[in-house]
Amino acid sequence: MTNQKFLTYFFKGPTMRFIMLLVLLFSFTTLHAAEESVPARPVTMAIQSFKDGSDEYLALSFENFPHWHTYWKNPGDAGLAVKNVFTIAGKEIKLEEAEWPAPRRFIEPGNLWAYGYENDYTFFFKLSKADFNKYSGKTIDLKSTWLVCKHICVPGQQLSQFKIAPGKVTVATTGLHADYESTALAERFQALPKLAVMPDYLKINLAKGKTPNTLVFVYSVSKTTDVTYLKDTNLLYAFPQLPFDVKHENLTVTGTDVKGVTEISWDGEYQSPPEPLAANGKFKKPYTLRFLFSDPIQKKVLLVEKKFTSFDLTEVTVAAPVDMGGASDTSPKIVSAAKQSIGYYLVLAFIGGLILNIMPCVLPVISIKLFGLVKYKNESHRAIIKHNVFYTLGILFTFLTLATIVLSLKSIGSQVGWGFQLQSPSFISIMIIGLFVFALNLFGVFEFATPGGSKLGNVTIKENFTGDFLSGILATVLSTPCSAPFLGTALTFAFTSSTVEIYLIFTMIGLGLAFPFILTAIYPKLVAFLPKPGNWMNTVKKILGVTLLLTIIWLLDVYNALVDGSSHLIKLGSILVFVYAGFLLFKKKEKWIGAVSFLIGLAIFVNIASTSVVASSEEQTALIRDKQAQGLDWQAWSESKMGEYKTNQEVVFIDFTAKWCFTCKVNEKLVLDTADFKNLVKDQNLKLLIGDWTKRDEVIGSFLRKNGLVGVPAYFIQKKDGTLINLGETVSIARIRENL
Numbered sequence: 001m002t003n004q005k006f007l008t009y010f011f012k013g014p015t016m017r018f019i020m021l022l023v024l025l026f027s028f029t030t031l032h033a034a035e036e037s038v039p040a041r042p043v044t045m046a047i048q049s050f051k052d053g054s055d056e057y058l059a060l061s062f063e064n065f066p067h068w069h070t071y072w073k074n075p076g077d078a079g080l081a082v083k084n085v086f087t088i089a090g091k092e093i094k095l096e097e098a099e100w101p102a103p104r105r106f107i108e109p110g111n112l113w114a115y116g117y118e119n120d121y122t123f124f125f126k127l128s129k130a131d132f133n134k135y136s137g138k139t140i141d142l143k144s145t146w147l148v149c150k151h152i153c154v155p156g157q158q159l160s161q162f163k164i165a166p167g168k169v170t171v172a173t174t175g176l177h178a179d180y181e182s183t184a185l186a187e188r189f190q191a192l193p194k195l196a197v198m199p200d201y202l203k204i205n206l207a208k209g210k211t212p213n214t215l216v217f218v219y220s221v222s223k224t225t226d227v228t229y230l231k232d233t234n235l236l237y238a239f240p241q242l243p244f245d246v247k248h249e250n251l252t253v254t255g256t257d258v259k260g261v262t263e264i265s266w267d268g269e270y271q272s273p274p275e276p277l278a279a280n281g282k283f284k285k286p287y288t289l290r291f292l293f294s295d296p297i298q299k300k301v302l303l304v305e306k307k308f309t310s311f312d313l314t315e316v317t318v319a320a321p322v323d324m325g326g327a328s329d330t331s332p333k334i335v336s337a338a339k340q341s342i343g344y345y346l347v348l349a350f351i352g353g354l355i356l357n358i359m360p361c362v363l364p365v366i367s368i369k370l371f372g373l374v375k376y377k378n379e380s381h382r383a384i385i386k387h388n389v390f391y392t393l394g395i396l397f398t399f400l401t402l403a404t405i406v407l408s409l410k411s412i413g414s415q416v417g418w419g420f421q422l423q424s425p426s427f428i429s430i431m432i433i434g435l436f437v438f439a440l441n442l443f444g445v446f447e448f449a450t451p452g453g454s455k456l457g458n459v460t461i462k463e464n465f466t467g468d469f470l471s472g473i474l475a476t477v478l479s480t481p482c483s484a485p486f487l488g489t490a491l492t493f494a495f496t497s498s499t500v501e502i503y504l505i506f507t508m509i510g511l512g513l514a515f516p517f518i519l520t521a522i523y524p525k526l527v528a529f530l531p532k533p534g535n536w537m538n539t540v541k542k543i544l545g546v547t548l549l550l551t552i553i554w555l556l557d558v559y560n561a562l563v564d565g566s567s568h569l570i571k572l573g574s575i576l577v578f579v580y581a582g583f584l585l586f587k588k589k590e591k592w593i594g595a596v597s598f599l600i601g602l603a604i605f606v607n608i609a610s611t612s613v614v615a616s617s618e619e620q621t622a623l624i625r626d627k628q629a630q631g632l633d634w635q636a637w638s639e640s641k642m643g644e645y646k647t648n649q650e651v652v653f654i655d656f657t658a659k660w661c662f663t664c665k666v667n668e669k670l671v672l673d674t675a676d677f678k679n680l681v682k683d684q685n686l687k688l689l690i691g692d693w694t695k696r697d698e699v700i701g702s703f704l705r706k707n708g709l710v711g712v713p714a715y716f717i718q719k720k721d722g723t724l725i726n727l728g729e730t731v732s733i734a735r736i737r738e739n740l
Contacts, residue, residue, distance in 0.1 A: 039065040039723045042148045046177040047162050049169040050124065050185045057189075058095065058125040058169060058398045060084060060144065061180050064118055068150045071116040072103035074240045079114050080147040080155075084123065095131065098497065099192050102292055102301035104232045114149070115237060122180070122188045127164060134166050139172070159368040182272055193292055196302040197646070197722040200707065202293060204236070207312040213277055215264040216316040217246070220257045221296060224395035227251070235260050237292040243268035246288070250318060256344070258296060263318040266364045275567055282310045291723060298706040315592040342501060349505045353512020382525055388521035390465040392514040394472020399635045402476075402501050418492055423660075423696040425562045426609045431477065432555050433605070435548050436576050438474075442545035444538075446583045475513065478551070558660040571608045575601045598697050621692045623659055630673050632681060637691035639703065645687050646722040651740060653681070654702060656691040656714040667731055 042065045050059040062082070064070060072081040086093050099122060103115040120593050142160040147153055160173040198204075204219040219236060228252070235258065236247040245265040252259050266273035275284060282449045292301045379387075437519045440446060513520075560569050579602035585594030627634040635641065637654060645652045655672065657664040671677055681688065691700045693712050704714055707726055715727040717739050 018095070029736055038152060038154055038449060039068075041065070042068050042154055042448060043070065043146055043156050043158075043159050044177040045160075046179055046585050047160055047169060047171050048179045048185075049127075049144070049164075050166065050182065050189065051167070052186070052189055054100050056166065057098070058127055059122050059180075059185055059591055060123040060125070060142075060162065061120065061177065061185070062117070062146075063120050063177055064148060068116070068148050068615045069106055069114065069116045069118045070146045070148050071114065072237070073570055074115055074237060074246070076105075076114040076116075078108075079116065079149070079153075080145075082117075082146045085143045085145070087143070088135065088138050093135070093140070095125040096128065098126065098189075099194070099303060100194050100508075101188065101293070102233075103235055103237065105402060108149070115361055116232070120180075120184075121184060126191060132164065132166055137163060139163060169524040171581075181585070191300075193301045193303040197294065197724055198293075198304045198306065198728045199302075200724045201297065201717075202295075202304070204291070206308050206310075207316045208262055208281070208313060210317045211263070213269075215244070215261070215266055215268050215319055217262040217313055217473065218316055219262075220259040222257050223347060224258060224297050225253050225256060226254060226296055228292060229299055230258075233294045233296055234292075235296070236262070237294075238262075239292075241287065243271055244287070247318075261316065261318050281313045283308065296704075306382070342504070345501075346504060346508045349508035350512040354515050355507035356509075356513050357516055384524050385521045386465060387468050388514075388517040390468035391472045391475075391517055392511075394469040394474075395476050395514045396472075396507065396510045397469075398473045398476035399506040400503065403506040407502060423562070423694070425559060425568065425659075428559045428562065428660075429575075429605065429608065430553055432559065432563050432572065433575060433579065434474070439545045439548040439552070440580065442541045442548065443539070445580070448589060467643060469669040470626075472514070476510065525672050530540075555660075561659045568608050568611070571604050576690075578604070605699060621694070623657070623692045623694060624690055627690055632678060634688045634690045637677055637689040637700070639699075641689060642718055642722075643690070645718065646720075649720040650687050651684060652687045652689055652716075652718040653721055653736065654689045654691065654716040654718065656693055656700065656712045658692065658712050659694040661693075661712050663729065667713055671731050671733060677736075680733060680737060686740075713719070 025683065044063050046059075046061040046063075048059050048061070050057045053159060062070070071081050073081050073515060075081055085097055101117065103117060106114040108114055136167045139161055140163065142162065143157065144160070145155070145157040147155050156178075160171065160176065162169055162171045162173070164170075198623075200703060201222045201224075203222075205219065207216045207218055208214075209216045216567065217236070219240070220236065236249065236250045238244065245267050247265065249372070250261045266277045278284070286307050288307045290303065290305050293304050295302055315666055394639040410611055513726065554573075556569070578597045582594040582597035582601065585597060587593070612722050621636075624634055624636055634655075637656070642652065642654075656666075691697075691703075693700050693704075704710065704712075707714075707716070707724070709726075709729075715729075715731045716737065717725040717727065719725070719740075727735060727739065
């Protein structure tokens with residue numbers, strides 16, 4: 001080794017880390033020793049058994065004195081990780097160690113970053129049958145060592161002895177911390193980071209750094225700008241891995257993404273044999289790097305891995321990290337574009353709401369509203385404004401009500417998605433009855449204050465603004481089975497945002513949906529192309545009535561899927577019969593018999609609304625059977641099924657859909673039910689999974705949320721290695737083929 005290389009090695013790499021640790025210990029001691037005392041026992045520990053299902057563990061719990069911290073596997077700029085060594089009669093034994101708890105970040109004087117633990121934390125070691133066979137009854141010696149720091153760093157250790165037996169750990173050492181409650185240990189165990197397939201919204205790349213002999217991690221999380229989860233933690237923690245010497249994380253928030261850049265010093269030259277940083281960007285051997293990913297979308301820490309065989313030769317500059325001084329602020333300096341991003345989402349919400357006007361689920365009600373515009377054509381400008389304002393108020397009222405329901409459900413820990421009300425049989429039944437009454441009105445069975453009529457019995461209503469308001473409500477309710485372009489992105493942001501942002505997004509969707517009628521209220525001449533009122537309107541009313549009946553047939557199919565074809569469907573049909581009979585009898589002036597008919601219908605409705613629907617445990621739902629009838633082998637989706645296909649290295653196409661989702665049906669007719677898709681499945685040997693979200697399903701809902709979606713349709717491709725590609729809400733043969 002040349003003198004230059006020796007000096008470089010001395011002032012860089014492990015030696016330099018040790019010097020930094022000594023400096024840290026010395027500076028803390030000289031600057032603060034007089035200010036604060038060191039507790040007699042900065043760290044205490046407990047040794048006990050823990051059981052998770054049929055698996056048994058040895059639990060080593062530590063409790064740090066308030067505001068003192070110990071260190072994770074990668075301690076950061078300086079520090080020493082906690083270490084536990086087991087021996088029997090002086091010979092070391094190995095116990096299977098579970099993943100360590102997720103660390104937090106500490107910023108120490110001199111802008112030194114440390115990763116570790118405060119307060120209580122537990123390490124778990126699995127005890128197998130083989131362990132019990134070999135070690136039961138034998139005295140096991142445990143040497144636990146740590147470095148604990150606050151204003152001063154103090155090395156510490158605990159020597160302990162214990163014996164293990166199935167379901168029991170007997171500790172011989174006195175003076176340890178009392179055992180922890182099993183519920184507390186269970187919570188800590190469940191919170192341990194678990195190995196996961198890298199989410200499609202996390203991208204990690206490796207590039208060449210501007211500084212000689214450096215690399216740079218460049219990574220991003222799409223679909224979120226929420227960094228509150230990262231207050232005291234890194235977005236990514238890299239596990240120790242030679243020859244990668246990982247520096248500080250630099251985060252920015254731009255547009256819709258959280259982006260990270262972290263410099264890496266390449267220490268390959270100090271290995272034996274030396275490995276210089278390759279000039280061509282290709283490593284001599286692949287490196288599989290492991291990371292703890294603090295997922296700001298799922299709000300939990302995942303263990304992810306990525307294999308690197310090369311790095312990008314395009315140089316990336318890393319800005320010098322801001323000196324945080326180790327004072328009160330332990331958050332990285334994040335450049336936020338939140339103000340810009342909320343405006344972006346509001347625009348998307350407005351455009352999405354505007355497009356809803358031409359979606360098939362809303363067209364029946366929009367047609368009725370247009371019919372109303374014809375009727376009001378000869379009225380004064382002021383009257384037209386009032387009609388359209390009340391229609392707009394109906395839309396906004398319903399969207400704000402939906403936002404309030406979403407927030408209420410979120411406050412009690414329940415998560416919902418777009419169209420959640422259509423997963424309720426009671427709500428669907430109310431919709432069917434309401435639309436049936438509208439249809440009867442349009443067919444002339446009775447007259448009611450709607451945009452298509454102006455009388456209730458013999459009472460004339462001069463201004464039927466109530467009908468306009470109800471039409472706005474109906475248009476909003478029927479819009480939820482549709483997911484218009486731009487709408488999904490805005491809704492995903494809304495469902496994962498604060499109260500104010502949810503209300504803003506829902507309000508903008510409502511304004512978009514009402515916008516054509518807001519314009520016609522301001523500029524009535526925009527509807528000059530509509531014909532004048534006349535006898536032709538009676539024919540159009542009946543045509544509109546037929547469109548409502550078609551909507552009812554679709555809703556009956558959805559209702560049937562929700563109640564699994566039970567007697568509820570027969571009862572609902574009976575309600576419609578009694579409602580129809582009631583109106584006919586009223587029209588024939590048999591009012592008391594008509595009232596009885598209405599009461600019988602009401603009684604049946606109360607019966608089905610108060611009778612719980614027993615969810616079917618059948619995996620193959622009616623929707624899945626319908627899909628299989630198209631000639632493809634669709635299987636019910638589950639994460640275990642995804643894992644099975646990953647193990648077998650098979651490529652999977654995943655479709656999340658629902659009976660009530662109009663956009664899903666359109667995608668199916670245009671893409672998934674075509675001969676081209678069947679040929680693609682055959683040529684690529686695709687496995688097909690379908691997630692039926694017709695009914696409320698927390699597992700599907702959770703999977704969609706953690707992948708940045710709040711409703712259906714949703715499409716994914718899982719590659720052979722388990723990589724998940726989110727295709728979003730629209731799909732095409734070309735796009736599927738491109739991502740295979």
